[in-house]
Amino acid sequence: MQTSTDLKGLLAWIDRRGYPAYKETKGAYQFPGYVLSIDHVQGDPFAAPSKLSIHIAGKTAGFPPELYRLPCQRIALQDELTRQFGRQAAQASGQARGSGHSGLISVSRCGQEVLERTACVLDPGSGDLVLRLEVGFPANGRTINARELEKILFDLLPRCVESSLLYRNLDRRRLQGVADLAEDQHFIREQLPKLGLCAFVADGSVLPRESGISQRPMKGAVPFVSPEELAVELDLPHRGKLRGMGVPRGITLIVGGGYHGKSTLLKALEVGVYDHIAGDGREYVITDDTAVKIRSEDGRSIRRTDISLFINHLPNGKDTAAFVTEDASGSTSQAANVVESMEAGSTLLLIDEDTSATNFMIRDALMQRVIHRDMEPITPFIDRIRELYDRHGISTVIVAGSSGAYFHIADHIIQMDRYIPRDITARAKEEAQAYPLQSAPLAPGPLPNFDRRPQASPEFRSGDRVKLKSLGRDGVSLNRETIDLRYVEQLRDGEQSAALGYCMLYAQRHLLDGRRTLRQVVEALEAVMEREGLSALCESRSSVPFLARPRRQEIFACFDRYRGLRL
Numbered sequence: 351m352q353t354s355t356d357l358k359g360l361l362a363w364i365d366r367r368g369y370p371a372y373k374e375t376k377g378a379y380q381f382p383g384y385v386l387s388i389d390h391v392q393g394d395p396f397a398a399p400s401k402l403s404i405h406i407a408g409k410t411a412g413f414p415p416e417l418y419r420l421p422c423q424r425i426a427l428q429d430e431l432t433r434q435f436g437r438q439a440a441q442a443s444g445q446a447r448g449s450g451h452s453g454l455i456s457v458s459r460c461g462q463e464v465l466e467r468t469a470c471v472l473d474p475g476s477g478d479l480v481l482r483l484e485v486g487f488p489a490n491g492r493t494i495n496a497r498e499l500e501k502i503l504f505d506l507l508p509r510c511v512e513s514s515l516l517y518r519n520l521d522r523r524r525l526q527g528v529a530d531l532a533e534d535q536h537f538i539r540e541q542l543p544k545l546g547l548c549a550f551v552a553d554g555s556v557l558p559r560e561s562g563i564s565q566r567p568m569k570g571a572v573p574f575v576s577p578e579e580l581a582v583e584l585d586l587p588h589r590g591k592l593r594g595m596g597v598p599r600g601i602t603l604i605v606g607g608g609y610h611g612k613s614t615l616l617k618a619l620e621v622g623v624y625d626h627i628a629g630d631g632r633e634y635v636i637t638d639d640t641a642v643k644i645r646s647e648d649g650r651s652i653r654r655t656d657i658s659l660f661i662n663h664l665p666n667g668k669d670t671a672a673f674v675t676e677d678a679s680g681s682t683s684q685a686a687n688v689v690e691s692m693e694a695g696s697t698l699l700l701i702d703e704d705t706s707a708t709n710f711m712i713r714d715a716l717m718q719r720v721i722h723r724d725m726e727p728i729t730p731f732i733d734r735i736r737e738l739y740d741r742h743g744i745s746t747v748i749v750a751g752s753s754g755a756y757f758h759i760a761d762h763i764i765q766m767d768r769y770i771p772r773d774i775t776a777r778a779k780e781e782a783q784a785y786p787l788q789s790a791p792l793a794p795g796p797l798p799n800f801d802r803r804p805q806a807s808p809e810f811r812s813g814d815r816v817k818l819k820s821l822g823r824d825g826v827s828l829n830r831e832t833i834d835l836r837y838v839e840q841l842r843d844g845e846q847s848a849a850l851g852y853c854m855l856y857a858q859r860h861l862l863d864g865r866r867t868l869r870q871v872v873e874a875l876e877a878v879m880e881r882e883g884l885s886a887l888c889e890s891r892s893s894v895p896f897l898a899r900p901r902r903q904e905i906f907a908c909f910d911r912y913r914g915l916r917l
């Protein structure tokens with residue numbers, strides 16, 4: 351392998367030449383304590399920055415294996431190191447100067463959630479550490495300024511590595527805290543099914559966020575307190591005793607006046623499928639990690655989804671057992687979202703009236719009298735919610751402040767009262783008796799048919815060039831087709847969307863054969879990520895993009911919104 355001295359010589363040699371001469375630097379170089387690999391060199395100073403990676407041997411990095419005994423602890427440690435390196439990089443960024451992106455140094459920007467990313471990977475066997483970063487190779491105009499790159503690679507970067515990636519220089523208590531929190535969160539997640547719960551919200555949690563554009567905790571918020579009736583006390587391995595609200599499996603209704611915190615609680619449950627960093631306020635809000643937020647999403651495409659559980663006898667005669675549309679209505683989109691979540695193995699649905707199609711949720715008595723059941727293609731969710739639980743084991747938490755209809759079928763009713771939850775099940779049930787449900791119980795619906803077997807499109811034959819473009823959190827574009835993920839609300843990070851793009855491409859090239867069902871395709875994708883890591887999704891292992899791991903449910907959601915998928 352070449353050494354850092356070789357690189358220094360090379361830099362002197364290409365200094366002041368035309369920008370393309372930077373391409374010569376591609377390769378791996380032994381620095382004191384680590385290998386610096388220049389994986390991809392940008393074409394000009396205004397193009398996307400160059401991609402580098404730092405490889406540190408386990409012995410040098412020195413992280414004690416106890417810190418990453420559990421997979422969730424390893425992911426939390428990787429996340430913490432990405433953040434620490436990111437802080438150092440932010441200080442170093444811009445110190446070298448020039449045109450365009452010259453001097454930029456950056457890594458993934460982590461949000462409140464702890465996600466598995468390609469940015470930092472610790473090998474659990476050897477303890478070897480890889481950190482990926484981007485650097486804008488400096489130039490004046492289009493003339494190489496190798497002195498400035500030398501400053502970055504020989505002065506700024508080594509200092510970032512020293513202070514953020516070597517165990518001996520890090521705050522041990524802090525890292526232990528990260529590992530302990532991850533284990534506690536894992537513990538709660540494991541306890542949920544044993545306790546018959548689908549979520550846990552600890553007392554003292556801060557659920558609201560600072561603002562619509564900031565995911566930081568709101569200052570001065572009313573802390574969460576569980577009602578006595580739903581309180582459970584857990585004994586966490588590190589933190590010890592922790593009281594909080596256990597949301598039981600079954601049907602839970604959240605009611606309350608407008609602005610009393612209903613949606614805020616639901617939102618916290620939605621993102622409780624992920625672990626949160628210390629200080630977030632939702633560290634101990636843990637939800638069944640298969641949970642899916644169900645909402646209406648008119649305009650989405652539906653690809654042969656069997657929605658006959660909810661929709662039948664459409665006036666245009668369309669087959670609802672393999673429903674296809676390029677432009678779904680509110681109710682059909684919401685029905686598809688439910689059935690697709692069943693296909694994705696979800697055992698908890700989260701629904702907010704704010705983002706639901708009313709005609710999908712309920713049909714009141716008067717309307718049932720005027721428009722007879724035979725004239726209405728929609729079987730509202732309220733008529734299937736019990737069946738979902740009893741027959742399919744799928745619980746629902748539903749926010750409804752405007753209709754009492756769900757009082758009748760809910761197992762538990764929580765009222766949000768000035769941000770404090772109260773268990774009003776008994777009183778609400780009593781009141782509901784004065785307003786009996788009008789409709790006779792329905793016979794159970796058909797079992798959804800999940801037999802969808804996508805085929806590969808010829809445009810993705812390997813060897814052909816494919817355009818894959820990340821559009822941030824909101825979507826991804828694959829050969830100019832945009833897959834719209836705006837309403838897949840539990841997708842939290844642009845790097846997850848990017849990873850979904852790579853999942854689609856990987857599936858097109860290796861998995862879609864018209865024989866595998868969509869379920870088998872998604873299982874195969876997950877197996878690849880599990881076995882070989884996220885970077886295995888990429889064709890070129892030498893230059894790995896920044897990706898974050900999406901859940902199984904979001905992989906399904908992406909296939910379901912992929913209009914070009916041949917089904």
Ligand code: ADP
Binds near residue numbers: 573574608612
């Ligand atoms: P609802 O869905 O019941 O109408 P929201 O959940 O949208 O109410 O909350 C209304 C407002 O109250 C939001 O601006 C939210 O940030 C704020 N809020 C929610 N929970 C709390 C809390 N625990 N403490 C302080 N403010 C809160």
Ligand code: MG
Binds near residue numbers: 612704
């Ligand atoms: Mg609301």
